[in-house]
Amino acid sequence: MTSITVAETPLLRAVLARADDALVHAHRLSEWVGHAPMLEEDLALGNVALDLLGQARSLYTHAAAIEGLERSEDDLAYLRDAPQFRNLLLLEQPNGDFANTIVRLFLHAAFMLPWWKAAMSSTDATLAAIAAKAEKEAAYHVRHAGEWLIRLGDGTEESHRRSTEALDRLWRFTGEMFAIDAEEEPLIEAGVIPHPAIIRPAWDATVAHVLAEATLARPRDGWMQLGGRRGTHTEALGHLLAVMQHLQRAYPGASW
Amino acid sequence: MYTQALNQKDSGPPAGAPEDAERLARFEARVAADDKIEPNDWMPAAYRRTLTRQISQHAHSEIVGMLPEGNWITRAPSLRRKAALLAKVQDEGGHGLYLYAAAETLGTSREQLVDQLLSGKAKYSSIFNYPTLTWADIGAIGWLVDGAAIMNQIPLCRTSFGPYARAMVRICKEESFHQRQGYEIMLTLCRGTPAQKAMAQDALNRWWWPALMMFGPPDAESAHTDQSMRWRIKRFTNDELRQQFVDATVPQGHYLGLTFPDPKLRFDEASGHWQFGEIDWEEFRQVLAGNGPCNRERIEARRAAHADGVWVREAALAHAAKRRARKAAAQQLAAE
Numbered sequence: 244m245t246s247i248t249v250a251e252t253p254l255l256r257a258v259l260a261r262a263d264d265a266l267v268h269a270h271r272l273s274e275w276v277g278h279a280p281m282l283e284e285d286l287a288l289g290n291v292a293l294d295l296l297g298q299a300r301s302l303y304t305h306a307a308a309i310e311g312l313e314r315s316e317d318d319l320a321y322l323r324d325a326p327q328f329r330n331l332l333l334l335e336q337p338n339g340d341f342a343n344t345i346v347r348l349f350l351h352a353a354f355m356l357p358w359w360k361a362a363m364s365s366t367d368a369t370l371a372a373i374a375a376k377a378e379k380e381a382a383y384h385v386r387h388a389g390e391w392l393i394r395l396g397d398g399t400e401e402s403h404r405r406s407t408e409a410l411d412r413l414w415r416f417t418g419e420m421f422a423i424d425a426e427e428e429p430l431i432e433a434g435v436i437p438h439p440a441i442i443r444p445a446w447d448a449t450v451a452h453v454l455a456e457a458t459l460a461r462p463r464d465g466w467m468q469l470g471g472r473r474g475t476h477t478e479a480l481g482h483l484l485a486v487m488q489h490l491q492r493a494y495p496g497a498s499w
Numbered sequence: 500m501y502t503q504a505l506n507q508k509d510s511g512p513p514a515g516a517p518e519d520a521e522r523l524a525r526f527e528a529r530v531a532a533d534d535k536i537e538p539n540d541w542m543p544a545a546y547r548r549t550l551t552r553q554i555s556q557h558a559h560s561e562i563v564g565m566l567p568e569g570n571w572i573t574r575a576p577s578l579r580r581k582a583a584l585l586a587k588v589q590d591e592g593g594h595g596l597y598l599y600a601a602a603e604t605l606g607t608s609r610e611q612l613v614d615q616l617l618s619g620k621a622k623y624s625s626i627f628n629y630p631t632l633t634w635a636d637i638g639a640i641g642w643l644v645d646g647a648a649i650m651n652q653i654p655l656c657r658t659s660f661g662p663y664a665r666a667m668v669r670i671c672k673e674e675s676f677h678q679r680q681g682y683e684i685m686l687t688l689c690r691g692t693p694a695q696k697a698m699a700q701d702a703l704n705r706w707w708w709p710a711l712m713m714f715g716p717p718d719a720e721s722a723h724t725d726q727s728m729r730w731r732i733k734r735f736t737n738d739e740l741r742q743q744f745v746d747a748t749v750p751q752g753h754y755l756g757l758t759f760p761d762p763k764l765r766f767d768e769a770s771g772h773w774q775f776g777e778i779d780w781e782e783f784r785q786v787l788a789g790n791g792p793c794n795r796e797r798i799e800a801r802r803a804a805h806a807d808g809v810w811v812r813e814a815a816l817a818h819a820a821k822r823r824a825r826k827a828a829a830q831q832l833a834a835e
């Protein structure tokens with residue numbers, strides 16, 4: 244089977260965006276399994292990856308139902324090319340060192356916890372149900388990543404330096420979490436997905452609290468990199484998908 | 500998995516020789532009566548050494564075993580398979596964690612045990628020195644490697660050392676689940692396209708003999724089995740377990756429509772067992788000696804993870820020390 248192209252409605256695109264976020268982030272975290280700094284982290288990062296993978300599967304299944312073409316979660320995950328992926332640029336960034344991975348997880352989970360909380364009252368009943376489960380998982384992700392960021396920031400000179408570098412490297416991708424496309428506005432007005440502006444205060448507060456404990460400075464909000472939601476990605480995503488999708492692409496139509 | 504440590508020779512002082520004969524007799528009687536030995540009980544030094552070696556080798560095997568299977572997490576061909584594989588590899592890490600904890604009850608710290616693995620002093624199961632080359636290898640590992648592990652481990656649920664026996668109960672449950680998952684991957688491939696079935700056959704060809712080697716050398720060459728049997732650390736011999744495994748597995752392979760890479764394999768009506776050809780013990784010895792296809796890669800991956808994590812572990816310790824100091828200072832202030 245060659246690549247598929249999804250005829251996106253605003254709702255379909257919004258659901259796919261969160262599914263792609265979860266899948267791409269799960270992929271990155273799963274790369275740590277077997278290679279983490281301590282056995283406990285092999286387990287913990289694997290756990291977070293499993294949570295995100297579960298969220299991705301529920302969201303793809305929902306997206307396929309919205310699309311109504313009897314496509315499967317795997318069709319959506321494995322047969323779309325990079326420009327069809329709608330994930331945030333932040334989440335496709337390579338793992339780098341442990342500080343980079345933790346900062347990436349923290350910045351996103353601190354956003355997703357209030358996002359899922361708000362989405363629990365979505366007018367889309369399926370999304371609300373997914374949110375009810377994901378909210379509990381996100382709470383653990385924020386706690387785990389936050390505790391690690393505090394340890395690293397307020398640990399040794401080296402861990403402080405690495406955390407600072409990670410924040411500086413990734414901060415330019417945080418603006419994308421709060422950006423909205425014009426086509427999302429009707430969805431927000433209809434109460435399907437939360438307006439990112441209402442997420443901002445909770446995110447700012449969590450970031451401020453953890454960075455203070457970690458003795459880390461919040462980077463200045465400079466120019467923000469956007470494009471993931473529109474399918475204009477960084478170079479990292481193509482490589483990630485080449486690895487992830489290769490079996491499905493090499494054996495078209497086979498079931499596994 | 501992985502009782503190959505029981506085939507290694509114990510190099511300490513001979514059991515019982517300098518030790519209190521009366522205590523030793525009491526210990527032997529308890530073991531013979533199927534009493535469980537607990538960490539605080541008196542035990543012969545050789546028993547302690549044998550178990551530390553066995554449990555830690557088992558733990559190391561779980562940890563190194565995460566690598567060949569982890570190799571396919573990012574490439575799993577469906578989201579369902581990806582989730583199952585990720586959970587499986589995570590289970591293995593969990594097994595490693597509580598096996599290290601069980602070994603620690605015998606008085607050696609996890610840090611020491613891990614150092615022994617990284618320095619090459621401690622071994623892990625030979626099977627993980629083989630590469631996972633296609634997705635079918637994930638099926639074959641579940642079916643054959645976990646299947647062989649279960650044969651080895653079910654008797655260990657009744658092993659004489661309490662913490663090890665209890666850990667094995669849980670591990671066996673999870674391994675049975677993994678084994679079924681692996682077989683189901685093979686079944687799906689065998690009922691799939693010709694290319695998928697060929698992939699499954701190729702995986703069986705490569706994993707069959709290494710799986711048989713997991714049970715260790717033949718009884719005739721395994722002189723260390725006697726004491727371990729008497730102490731009820733081990734309950735069946737290598738050859739007995741290997742035969743059980745072959746008898747259970749061959750019909751499963753035939754059901755898949757696959758051919759075993761052994762022209763001498765045949766069912767013996769008289770004994771009711773499947774007879775199999777000669778195992779290439781030279782290959783086994785070479786793999787144990789460090790010359791398997793992936794010995795270097797596996798240990799280098801573990802060393803790299805350990806070395807790359809030094810600054811993280813140091814940071815965690817430094818932060819914990821700062822916290823303690825701040826708490827103590829606050830208490831001091833409150834007391835004044």
